[in-house]
Amino acid sequence: MEIRSSINFHDERFLMFVLDQMANELERNGGEAIRMTLGKSEMPLHPEIINSMQQALDSFEKYSLVYPGGLPELKDKLATHYQTKYDVSIKPENFVISVGTSTLFRNLFYLLLKEGDEVLLPLPYYSLYHFCALLVGAKVRYYKIDMDTLRLDVESFKENFTDKTKVVVINTPGNPLGNILTKEELYTIDSIVDGRAAIINDEIYANTYFDDECESVMQLKNTKSTFITTDAFSKAYRMYSRRVGYAIVPDELVQPLTVIQHHTLLTADPVVQFGAMAALDYQHEVDHLVQLYKGRRDYTIDAFQNVEDVRALPARGSFYFTLDCEAFMKRKGISTSLELATQIFEATHVATVPGSDFGIPNTLRLSYSAAKYNEGINRLREFFTTT
Numbered sequence: 001m002e003i004r005s006s007i008n009f010h011d012e013r014f015l016m017f018v019l020d021q022m023a024n025e026l027e028r029n030g031g032e033a034i035r036m037t038l039g040k041s042e043m044p045l046h047p048e049i050i051n052s053m054q055q056a057l058d059s060f061e062k063y064s065l066v067y068p069g070g071l072p073e074l075k076d077k078l079a080t081h082y083q084t085k086y087d088v089s090i091k092p093e094n095f096v097i098s099v100g101t102s103t104l105f106r107n108l109f110y111l112l113l114k115e116g117d118e119v120l121l122p123l124p125y126y127s128l129y130h131f132c133a134l135l136v137g138a139k140v141r142y143y144k145i146d147m148d149t150l151r152l153d154v155e156s157f158k159e160n161f162t163d164k165t166k167v168v169v170i171n172t173p174g175n176p177l178g179n180i181l182t183k184e185e186l187y188t189i190d191s192i193v194d195g196r197a198a199i200i201n202d203e204i205y206a207n208t209y210f211d212d213e214c215e216s217v218m219q220l221k222n223t224k225s226t227f228i229t230t231d232a233f234s235k236a237y238r239m240y241s242r243r244v245g246y247a248i249v250p251d252e253l254v255q256p257l258t259v260i261q262h263h264t265l266l267t268a269d270p271v272v273q274f275g276a277m278a279a280l281d282y283q284h285e286v287d288h289l290v291q292l293y294k295g296r297r298d299y300t301i302d303a304f305q306n307v308e309d310v311r312a313l314p315a316r317g318s319f320y321f322t323l324d325c326e327a328f329m330k331r332k333g334i335s336t337s338l339e340l341a342t343q344i345f346e347a348t349h350v351a352t353v354p355g356s357d358f359g360i361p362n363t364l365r366l367s368y369s370a371a372k373y374n375e376g377i378n379r380l381r382e383f384f385t386t387t
């Protein structure tokens with residue numbers, strides 16, 4: 001059978017899942033892995049979220065609802081949530097709800113980009129953006145997040161924003177670096193773009209910051225560009241596999257995005273959308289997760305302070321921490337981050353994510369969401385100091 005796509009699906013594997021699969025295999029054979037792979041919280045869902053999903057399952061009127069663009073009740077509740085949190089007035093119909101934001105990215109890229117158009121992504125990037133650009137045949141350019149300061153490299157943004165740029169993606173707090181864009185940086189991006197491209201603002205880690213407040217695009221005044229904000233219940237509310245995410249889109253995108261869902265989704269599961277509505281009532285749950293992950297961030301920085309050849313990049317938010325292993329890989333003759341992560345997994349049973357997934361091939365990404373996180377860090381430290 002001929003596959004018409006020009007994408008090399010072997011090269012484009014999400015290596016996070018390759019390592020996660022190794023952990024599955026080990027566990028199926030009776031071993032125990034420490035997973036620092038997915039950004040899936042180790043903590044169970046809040047009981048009230050489960051309760052509201054169970055109630056929905058007990059009610060035919062609820063579990064049989066079909067809305068391709070999302071339940072009106074959830075849209076209303078999201079509009080109220082943004083009004084309360086940011087004092088912004090967003091019409092409920094401008095929320096398009098789907099099975100997580102991953103599919104929304106694919107559809108937004110389809111709507112906003114055609115072959116040959118340019119998309120400007122952060123480097124490092126979350127792999128979804130890169131893959132969605134491949135799907136539509138757009139040319140990818142990058143602006144840098146400085147690996148020493150974790151700040152926006154404004155010059156590289158200016159250099160790579162061209163007349164052909166139709167979409168810019170920003171992600172704060174960021175995956176994988178845990179970097180945070182300041183309000184000034186957000187204004188700088190807006191003024192460089194100056195209304196000439198759509199800015200997709202991925203705020204999936206919006207509630208997860210450890211030091212300084214993470215400003216939202218929602219707080220900016222008098223911006224010149226069109227912002228499309230995406231967020232989901234997968235992270236801070238821990239609903240990773242109960243799929244609910246949404247995009248806040250301008251009027252002209254509501255119908256196109258919803259019509260794609262008419263034909264290709266039919267409906268997002270109403271049961272989990274009732275769970276999402278309940279989640280919005282439990283903001284303090286997020287604080288607990290943030291404190292826990294802040295402690296893990298601090299533990300990682302301490303643990304790697306005196307490890308030669310490995311640089312721990314001090315994340316300020318999100319679920320992830322990045323280790324720069326360039327010097328170690330050079331010394332050991334390890335040529336890819338997949339090879340490094342595989343060696344580590346075989347030696348320590350700690351599953352990490354190869355940095356190649358994010359365009360930074362000499363690094364590893366660690367997710368705070370492993371149940372035995374600190375033990376995993378101890379094992380990694382030992383690996384790097386004794387190997």
Ligand SMILES: Cc1ncc(COP(=O)(O)O)c(C=O)c1O
Pocket residue numbers: 039099100101102103126128171174175202204231232233234240244245
């Ligand atoms: C930065 C970022 N954006 C988007 C997503 C997509 O998540 P979901 O499809 O659950 O909304 C993820 C998932 O890890 C992510 O890290």
